[in-house]
Amino acid sequence: MAVALPLRLAAAAAGLVALVAAGAVSATRPAPKPPVSAVRLGVAAPPAPTDPAGRVYLEEGFENDLAHALSGRLKTPAEIVRLSPDEAEAALRDGRVDLLIARAGPDAASRRDVKVIPAGYASGVGAALRSDTDIHAWSDLRGRTACVSEANAAGRRLAEDHGARLRLTSAPAPALIDLRTGLCDVSIHDAAQLKPLLSKRIWRKFSSTLPEVAPTSLAVLVSARQPDLAEWAAEATAAIAGGAGGDTRxxxxxxxxxxxVYRDQVAADCH
Structure with a gap:
């Protein structure tokens, strides 16, 4: 018994040393991210538009595309919540959504209320016009007809600010068809999307443009009150935003x- 006691004390001391050492190591490690059972992913864009025949069209930007790509990277169930642009930020502030996919302006990085995570796509507003147009500046749109899709809030504001008559369409393709057939003087879209489109030979007659204005970038927004969620979302966003992803999209x-446009255009191009 006289020998057993020191052995027990030695074992206890060794265990205490190991415990202290483990505590010291764990103190240097970042705290584990809290488990998230489900994420409410807000999207400041409507669903992909359709026509009366049920044909689905591409939407104006890539908000919906990013929402589905991000939901597959979060490694947890994600509910996509559709929001109008007017209510999107309020939904993030009051906790109706955990993450928000939206357009962010040039000053977004300096905001303190939200963490803005770039998603690899940026563009200003651009325009497609006939090559022989007499419209050479945005100010020339006064009194002219501008085709803009209903989801293109920035394009609508720009057209209205310059006194254009709005002709709203359900999607970008119908807006461009109306330009080709002479119902519109200009069709307004993201400049980054128009550039590869108007470089195609078939668009040569409608490849005049206006200077790119009102730049924004597609981003994932997280409340500054949730830094762990912001870190987690940044990792998932980086996985789909790297390289030339924006150009590819x-x-x-x-x-x-x-x-x-080729599928749906039934009238001849205007001459």
């Missing part, structure tokens, strides 16, 4: 919209 968009 724009080129794919242009090819599909070009096909939709």
């Amino acid at each position: 724009a080129a794919s968009w242009a090819s599909m919209v070009d096909f939709e």
Whole structure:
């Protein structure tokens, strides 16, 4: 018994040393991210538009595309919540959504209320016009007809601010068809999407543009009150936003919209 006691004390001391050492190591490690059972992913864009025949069209930007790609990277169930642009930020502030996919302006990085995570796509507002147009500046739109899709809030504001008559369409392809057939003087879209589209030979007669204005970038927004969620969302966003992802999406968009215009146009081009 006289020998057993020191052995027990030694074992206890060794265990205490190990415990202290483990505590010291764990103190240097970042705290584990809290488990998330489900994420409410807000999207400041309507669903992909359809026509009365049930044909689906590409939408104006890539908000919906990013929402589905991000939901597959979060490694947890994700509920996509559709929001109007007017209510989107309020929904993030009051906790109706955990993450918000939206357009962010140039000053977004300096905001303190939200963490803005770039998603690899940026563009200003651009325009497609006939090559022989007499419209050479945005101010020339006064009194002219501008085709804009209903989801293109920035394009609508720009057209209205310059005194244009709005002709709203359900999707980009119908807006571009109306330009080709003479119902519109200009069709307004993201400049980054128009660039690969208007480089196609079939668009040569409608490849005049206006200076790119009102730049925004597609981003994932997280409340500053949730830094762990912001870190987690940044990792998932980086996995789908790297490299030339924005250019690839724009080129794919242009090819599909070009096909939709070819498929749907029934009247001849204006001359």
